[in-house]
Amino acid sequence: MKKNAIALILLLFVLLLAACQDDPPQPEATEEPKPQPVQVSEDQTAAEARLVEYIALWTKGDFQNMYANYLNEGTKGAFGEAVFIDWQRQLQEELNIQNVKVAHTPAENTDWNKDQPADFNLAIAMETGGGPVEFNKTMSLLYENEDWFVEWDPSFIVPGLEEGDKVSSSKALPPRGEIIDRQKKPLVFNAAGYEVGVIPEKFDRKARTNDLAILLGMTPEAINEKLDQSWVQPHHYVPLAHIKEDQVVLDKLFAMTGTVREEKTMRSYPFGGPLSHITGFIGPITAEQLAALPGYQRDDVIGRRGLEELYEERLRGTAGGRIIIQKANGGGNVTAAEREPAQGEAVHLSIDAGLQKRLYTAMSGKPGAAAAVDPKTGEVFALVSSPGYNPNDFIPNITASRYQKLASDPRLVFFNRFAAAYTPGAALNPVVAAAGLKAETIKADAINKTLNATPHNAYAAAIKAQGIDAFKANLAAFGFGEPLPFAIELTPSQLSVDGVPGSAGQVQANILHLASAYTAFLNEGTIYEPALLFGQEPKVWKKGLVTKEGAESMQAALKTALAKTKLGQAGIAGTLSTVKASGKENGVFVGYDTGNPAYVIALIVEGTDKKTLEAAVLAAFNK
Template sequence: MEKRITIALYIVMLISAVLIFRLWHLQILKGNEYKNIDEHNRLRVLSILPPRGIIYDRDNTPLVKNIPSFDISVVKEDLPKDPETLSALAALLGIKQDRISAMLDTKPVKPFEPLTLKENVAFEEVARVEARKIDFPGLQVHVVGGREYIYGHSASHVLGYLGSLTARQMRMPEYSGIPPESVIGQYGIEKVYDRELRGVAGKKVIEVDAMGRIIKVVRIQRPIKGRDIRLTIDVDLQVEAEKSLRGKVGAVVALATETGEVLALASSPTFDPNLFVRGIRAKEWKKLVRDPRKPMLNRAFQSQYPPGSTFKIITSIAALEEGLISGNTSYYCNGSLYFGRVFRCWKEAGHGNVRLHKALVESCDVYFYEVAKGLDIDILAQYSFSYGLGRPTGIELEGEARGIVPTSGWKRDTRKEKWYTGETLNTVIGQGYLSATPLQMARVMATVVNGGHLYKPYLVMQPESDVKPEGRVRIKQKNIRLIKKALSGVVKEKHGTGRLADSEIVSIGGKTGTTQVVGGMTKEKELPVKFRDHAWFIAFAPADIPRIAVAVFVEHGGHGSTDAAPIAKKIIESYYKQEFKSDTKGDS
């Protein structure tokens, strides 16, 4: 008997040893591992979204506003599901009862996770729901970050819009560490400066029980607000530019000649970025994308057009600088020129004897055809490139078109053909293969009138000391004076093509351009809109010491002189009225 008791004791000791070994294995050897699992069990990390940086215009007028937006949700485990409660809830929220029932039947990811019933609820409705919340256990109102674009459709191509993080973006390193529920910039400044604007999300660590109910808040790490951004845009000028484009398809770019600051950058038609903040509805998205006038396209620099006669400025400079012509060189215009084929002047009757001044003022084509005969296309291209054509300006926003500056090499590469001088005749008047964006043409204007300094256009305010020209283009002071005088003549003189830009407030200079969309001499008004010519006007003011350069482009707008010039005048006048206002304010 004793022996058997001893054996029993040994067995007990053996089993105990096994259990203690197992205990040691769980608690000591794998203790930390289990501690982690345990924390994972009960700790949830919620992110606190940071307030997004505000975007201001150059005078610190806010263009966007962070507005709380409200979602109404329900913890369905807490909500009584009798028909009376459901129909009362349906009435309160203005949702059909069977839709509420259907939503309640869809299974949420976790128990006790709130189920969103209605998004983007107006404040009055929130107040109504809050007042009656006690009747509906489980009903909650959530505050979600929202963004309001104060000026609605204005500057939408510049500001861009926000949207949810896409699946692709979630995997990209520049968006790492962003809470997946964030909305981020998906277009425009909002996208390009997202890193600055978005700030750093805070964290809230909460302890939950097995049913997901919050027990307590363990730790809060406050979010860091995003950086504010000040644009170079003048919102009043921007609004004015958009107003003058209303009903038309086109773009307006206004640059400060001495810095490259973009004072206004308008593209028409435009869109309302407010639609995107909380996820755009499919119907609205389709409407935007299918609109034949492409409201999402930023015509200021995302698409390129033949610059037409506005390009004659570059041709003139190239010819002057290369010594092909002087101010006194004269050609005779009888309405057309034969060079392998007939090249027509826009004026059938012809301009008679034409010197450079008159050629620019009245936009005589034959004069430039004559110049073209002696101008090597590759030399002209060099001038074009140096004035910023044929390459992106480097503005902060995405999707910039480069434009085309044809060269003999370019033609060889793309068309497998040699360059014909006849094509140079087309090029010098801004037709043919040549194309440019309104932004590029505004820069050409600014560069010519500021003494030849090529600045990179920019939208986000920089310290003045950081603003340096990219380079200086080749142009003699003498020739600048010559060109400026001619461009003033375009507006001032009796036969100037830009007479409609003449202003009583400020002296304006500029150049019109009318780009043929189809060949032939059919009367414009008889053509369907899509075959009508594009209208250009690039301008500067004031004539003596220019401070603003403007490019106006109207797609199928008809004539530069009648359709684009008045718009440029309005914008420049608006700019000067403001200058005048702020100047007198400063004086008093």
Template sequence: MKCKFLWCIFIALSIFTVTACSSKSNMVKSSLNSYIDAWTKCNYDLMYSKMDKDSKSRIAKKDFVSRYNNIYSGIEAKNINVKIDSSSDIKYEDGAAKVPIKVSMDTAAGKLDFSNSISLKKEKDNDKTDWKVVWSPSNIFPDLKEGDKIRIDTVQGKRGTIYDRNGNPIAEDGRAAQIGIVPETLEQNGEKSKENIAALLNISKEDINKKLSASYVKKDMFVPIKIIQEDDSNLAVLQRISGVKVQYIKERVYPLKNAAAHLTGYVHKVTAEELKTNKNYGPDDIIGKSGLEQIYESTLRAQNGYEIYIVDKNNKKKKTLIKRKVHNGKDIKLTIDSKIQSLLYNELQQDAGMGVSMNPKTGEVLALVSTPSFDPNDFVMGMSSDTWKTLNEDKRRPLYNRFQSNVVPGSVFKPITAAIGLKDGKLNPQVSKNISGLKWQKDSSWGKYYVTRVEDYGEPSNLLNALVYSDNIYFAKTALDIGKDTMETELKNWGLGEGMPFEYGLSRSQLASKGNIKTEVQLADSGYGQGEILLNPVHLMAMYDSFVNEGNIIKPYLIYKDNAKAQIWKKDVYPKEDANIILNDLEQVVSNPKGTGHEAYIPGMALAGKTGTAEIKASQEDTSGTEVGWFAAVNVDNPKLLVIAMVENAKEKGGSHYVVPIVKSVFEQVR
């Protein structure tokens, strides 16, 4: 009986002990979790309030907060996660509790995971007893002791270079000039110097004064003002101004500047909004914002190498916490020829327009130009508000990419209509359509609408003369003979309405705004490239390459291949015999003195070409509309160069005749 009684007492004591221990453990965990919650939210003031009095006597609140801020910001710590390690027991010794924890955080060098332990002790505060955190530097990292510091070394990664076909860089990591002022070296008339500096840098004097008056600035300090290009003509003048200093820094540069801006695009520092969707980027990283820089961001992107480590009071390395190797971006080599790119830009830069070029036998794209343009270096190095305002308010839309968009083709579309008519037997190239006068309508059902042409050249009104004189009526009649259904089917075979397989995203060409030709008049107008026909310039260039490729459309491409071989995008779109007929007639458009493209004639060079003047107006009676001028040409004897140019608002400039010399100039300089 006595043993039974003693056994009951033992069980009761055991239950009491377990309950007491469980209660103590819960109190410890509760106190630590409130500290952890403040920690993960980077609320260092609240963390400090959870510490014991002895810890507070050893480190002031200001120093505590500063230390956490400096360490975590220095290593770019974010997504800090701290949890009590439930797989290990809390250890109690000398009235203190040692709690195991697991810590993880994202840093500049990657994800850092480690185990640690936090000590707590009981302390009475305002008549309330609670467990308080005993702080030491090792609470931050296990190996961090008093007097130790955290260091981070950075190895700069090199972003991939974008080269043209001849190895010339068109986007690369280069040097730029950081213009700064050392306040104490400004001469006595410093205000005048600041005015001169502001004028040369295209910024305001107020911007300079704001930077010089920042709280951290000291008289002997180099104060950065603006980054400019290394070859900026104002650099030498700036260096002669007392107080100005120059430091050369690594920067992304674009040697062709405006000539290739829409092609290359540009990079810029990643924004807070982009960081939300690009988890592998840090706040100081750059990212491709447009053009090839954006399209090939994952290929070109460089990732800096980092090492985060602990040093002792003598700056001797104690332990590496995490290390990430530097990752250089991969280079890209394009089919682009910088010479042709610059030639086309120089010819077009005063106009709103575009120019594209390719080798029609291989599909290699040699130039993609949009004008007016902008200097991508300005976006990288810092654009003034005035420059940004000018770009946005310019009615010619310099930021708009014209080679990426769709345009009314006008008469450059006529050879396409001819190819469809020949293929389907609805067009006999030798037979005259007996056209007379400058306007025509099928019948009175068209009301007041007439198709017009510029010249009544007499007979025969056959295919050759219709192309030489660019006869709208001839191709309107041809379209009606072909018929709506056949015209739509064949144009789809040419790729209209289809996404083009090209490295640089392009607008889809269209045969009609809603996919189908609705009326007889629209069908007639479509025959000579009006109606609702819209073509992307690169697509048009591919369509023209079929004339030297026996009716096959070669796929244009932009990434260079050592052994360039043509890849057919659309096979046997029409017979090779028809391609030869059209090509021979297009040669006459240039060589015949009466041809609309005769201004492009170059003795000794067999150019085949087609002009186009597309009308942009609300109705046939509208006299306030404008015109788009086109010219497309290829060297027949040596078909390695096809060039197409387009200029908007060409009505007062002569329509397509304004564009012909632009294309001719390229052929004269690239033989």
């Protein structure tokens, strides 16, 4: 027993000495990727469990891990990393392979013979730039090195693919859906046209740039800016502009040596500025969008603002295309996938383009916002931000100089004012009066007193009569303090900028909410959710804000409030006032035509007086 103990001690001593010796230099080991844990069921065989793990890596595109830990030695020897990893990654990018899904048929055999392959039936599906690809294939796992490993070949990437084949794809873009107004008048449509460009080495730039600029509706500076881009070489085709199909212009253009034309479908915005903040525009997809959004490719266009962006999924349609395998050794071409393009869906708006344009024109280019709402349905007939811009400037690409000119416009043409909130001033008085009627702190014959009071006095008197908490609750019943349920995100109206209601100057309201609030007086105390799409089922947002009798009293008071003005003489009821905000006077109107109260119009014009505002309102009602 003692001899054994002594021998053990000597052995440990020898091992300790060996450990203290300098180790010979070893090459740096590169750590191979480790398999990711995948949950497998207890009743799965070892072979099937390995397949489940492999499929999980496959759908994630983790080719490095698949190669290092799941491929059998025969596959590695036949194809190597260059084919399995690099080529597979390259094809995924070039063919825009996405949403890979693989399902296997569970094995009935629970005891695979380790000397035989374990075969599983797979159903493979994916999206590609050439259309959806779906196919069935058998995958075999072989037992070696005390585990099961996958046997693979390139046909698991695309059906029929073999090493040495060349793969190409072609894409067919779908027509983008139109945006139409309530009368189905196109607000955005696809027009026939041409992309016009030049090949610099063939184009007499010095002699013909001015002539070309006139025909393209550009400036010579804009053409030179495009021709001087860093990527341009003498033999390159340089696109300059899109033009509509005009044979006279086309004949003149192509009489110039070096010009090139290519038929294109152009996105067209026929109403330009008046609808710019509604329609928005499309543009080339950005790198950030490409990384974040599945199903897009580098040359795609995408909605960048307005409804083009909001309804992108509906408008874009489905691209078509083909995947072609060019077989090695002259074996001909094989179509691996094909899909016809599907046109995007049309978006039918409740907007009345004629009314929209009329409101925009009435504002004479001054900054401001306007809205028109049907009190019986909540349909939005107009939603205006002034001034606007021309979305056609962005088709196909806006020049840097043109964009800079728009961006530096002191009127802030890109700022969407109908999404902003303004101080409503005396336009809030009817809402304050309605709150008083409901709280029974004022009577019908005192409504005009509230309407004619300064906003501060009307607000203060209501708080004194009702108490601050009850007053806040009564105004909150009109939707102040909560987001307006609307397709386009708007700044919520609120009772206080700093969170402590106390004066009318603290109140902020977006233009659409302001118009919607007055619809309660024409609809027996009910406000419908504002609807942007035509034909939507009306949905009640607020109700019981005033009684039927109270609504009639409010109508009478609103008519009296403007009786002595040109508006009243034209049959218009409502409120007309100015309010100081940000160091300037803003004109604010909310009202309707008593002879035909089909809609309530709210109008805010920045930096104006009552007389100018009155003229704008008359023009808005076409009177």
